[in-house]
Amino acid sequence: MQPAPTVLVSGAGVAGLAAAWWLRYFGFQVTVVEKAPALRGGGHAVDIRGVALAVVQAMGLLDTLHTHRTRLAGLSMLDRDGNEIRRDDSRTFSGGRLDSPDIEIFRDALCRILAQAAGAPADTYYDEQITAMDPDADGVSVSFARHLSRRFDVVVGADGVYSPVRRQALQAGDDCLLPLGGALAFYSAPNRIGLADREWMYRDAELGVVVYPDASGAELRVGAGFGADVDAALRHDVAAQKALARDRMHGLGGRLQPLVEALDSTEAFYFGELVQVRLPRWWQGRVVLVGDAAYCASPFSGQGTSLALVGAYVLARELSRSPDAPAAAFARYQARMRPYVELNQALVDMTRQGPVPDAQMQAAANGIALHDLHQP
Structure with missing residues (x-):
């Protein structure tokens, strides 16, 4: 019996932790590295909408996320001196309509829940980062800042907008921003x-x-x-x-x-x-990107977290279908995700004074079919 393929995930944010969960679910040996000394605290409230709700439900996390969601009662518009000039008890700016099934949750709370669910703390290394990658046809040799070099079958860059993995593997720096x-x-x-x-x-x-x-x-x-x-x-x-x-x-x-x-x-x-991150291709050889590293939509889209959760699932699902042919898996992942990404990046209009129109948000949030989510 052949050993399970090995995957290195760089980044312990939403995309990286969700990718680690799904990859382990599909039987991969996963190592996570994160340059911060621990899970990052603080941060803004993020939203889980549309098909991303189905993803966290399939992970068995929906009830836990509901328990830890924000509990805001509405929005107050203020003048420069902090006086209320208008109120809306039907929605907030950050989370949208209060009567929707969407979940607004603080980013640090979401990451704690994902990290606990992902498990395998012995294979998660904080205060660590990739310093070099040497890919070939059969795998990727990776050097680290604090540990000895190791070899992996696949490397996943979930390391944010200014992704070092993207820069090293795809030679894509600020030109894709x-x-x-x-x-x-x-x-x-x-x-x-x-x-x-x-x-x-x-x-x-x-x-x-x-x-x-x-x-x-x-x-x-x-x-x-x-x-x-x-x-x-x-x-x-x-x-x-x-x-x-x-x-x-x-x-x-x-x-x-x-x-x-x-x-x-x-x-x-x-x-x-x-x-926004705009890349013609999200992978090269045995290295692939997920989340903001590949397709950041910006915080003003309200959809970065949902894109990360859905992208993590689709990437892991496609890699599980052809673990010995990662390039083919990455191509399918990109083909499935690209229309969904484009719908969500199109939500951003820096001239808009109010929230994204509800109909446009719902179309983007549900803009991908996950017909295989509950398949073995």
């Missing part, structure tokens, strides 16, 4: 304003701010989107990122002012250029 003309700063702040069960939003022509409490109520998650030209230096300079966010949020007062002041002290801070 489609800038959307802005940046997003997301951070945690103490809940000193008593925000309990609502989402706050402020928006003008140059700035959009979304605020909501975390699951404990003790902290707030704050997102600020604004126009910016992001270069390579800014991507790696947290102090400059915070300074830019503070400058763009200057002038917010009243109940919003403490959120601006919290930028200086917060440690849970994320900053990213608003881009």
Whole structure:
């Protein structure tokens, strides 16, 4: 009996953890590496919609995710001084309609649930990353920053928008990024304003701010989107990122002012250029990409998490059909996913003032047939 094929997954975010779960389900030996020292805490609320709900149900996680979902009662639009000027009790900006079956959940909670479900902690290495890959017809020899080189049958790059795996294996760097003309700063702040069960939003022509409490109520998650030209230096300079966010949020007062002041002290801070990843091909040889590394739609699509969950399933399913012919599996994976990806990337309209129209969102969220989801 031949040993199970070995797969290295680079990245322990939603795409990487979901891919690890499905690959193990289909009998592969999976190793996960993540450059962060542990699962990342903090982060914004993400959404699971449409066919992605069927994927997490097939994983046996639907009830658990429902238990940990956000519990917001609606949206309050504010002026620059934090005064409510309009409210909507039927939806939030981040999560959409409250009467939908969609699940909004904090990213860190989702990753904890996926990591626990994926199991095999002995085969997950944090504070580790790929330094070199040497692919040939039969596998990929991989060198790591902290461990000795190992050989794998397949490497999966689930390492985000600026994917090192993509750069090494596909020679695709920033040229595959489609800038959307802005940046997003997301951070945690103490809940000193008593925000309990609502989402706050402020928006003008140059700035959009979304605020909501975390699951404990003790902290707030704050997102600020604004126009910016992001270069390579800014991507790696947290102090400059915070300074830019503070400058763009200057002038917010009243109940919003403490959120601006919290930028200086917060440690849970994320900053990213608003881009989409557009690649003609998501694989090369025995190396393949999944999630944002292959087809980031940007946070403004509201569909990045669903794309990652569905993509992880489709990739693992197709690889299970022809484990000895990964290139053919990767080609089928891309052919199945490409129309779905394009529908979801088309959701992004940086000139739109309100949420994505419900009909367009539903069409994109259900834009792929998973007829084989419940097959052996």
